């Protein structure tokens with residue numbers, strides 16, 4: 634578990650896209666990635682090279698950050714139904730939310746006492762199970778995906794996790810065809826994990842769907858480190874940057890970017 638979580642921990646940026654960086658990065662947090670000063674001295678009773686050579690505790694903290702992220706990502710254990718859904722996703726070549734992101738989704742759903750949640754991108758049901766665990770016992774998850782076989786796996790996974798069939802409404806289709814049919818202000822939480830090229834459209838739809846005090850969350854906004862990399866990037870990364878700016882600058886939203894999994898962008902609608 635810890636190993637797979639470590640594999641999905643956010644990759645540190647090599648170079649930072651200045652347009653995303655509102656303030657200069659403090660000098661002390663710019664420890665080079667090839668700086669071995671954080672590594673432990675062999676036989677050194679847990680002392681790092683930095684401590685041993687310079688007594689510089691801050692660098693030990695920096696060096697432990699990836700390990701701490703991996704620990705955080707695996708902090709809430711997953712059950713058999715989640716593992717089953719995760720295995721189906723892997724077989725189908727689909728991404729699914731990391732255990733840490735799943736745990737964050739549970740917390741977010743519980744925090745807004747979610748009775749109605751809309752999910753874009755059902756996949757095989759990993760995120761759906763986490764959301765259902767956090768929602769009220771009478772809450773209903775409305776989940777949209779154009780691939781019926783993905784939704785079929787999710788349906789089985791929800792059942793295996795013990796959720797009654799009336800706890801989830803599966804809608805086959807593309808998000809931008811389906812979302813306009815859902816009720817204005819009818820949702821406590823919208824979770825977006827579909828087509829990243831459509832992120833800004835999902836944001837517009839989410840603002841319409843959410844009640845005041847409701848919460849929108851976008852999975853995967855780090856794009857494996859590419860979002861903050863100033864090198865040439867594909868269109869989906871450009872769209873994610875536009876999304877990040879739009880969410881940060883919206884007067885309607887109170888945002889936070891959580892460094893779990895591949896980055897979970899969250900915002901509460903005022």
Ligand SMILES: C[S@@+](CC[C@H](N)C(=O)[O-])C[C@H]1O[C@@H](n2cnc3c(N)ncnc32)[C@H](O)[C@@H]1O
Nearest residue numbers: 729730754756758759760778807808826827828
């Ligand atoms: C990364 S997977 C979702 C994983 C899921 N959230 C989980 O953690 O288990 C992305 C899903 O989005 C679906 N998808 C792709 N384009 C979509 C669209 N336009 N609208 C809704 N879903 C879409 C794909 O079929 C796929 O199942």
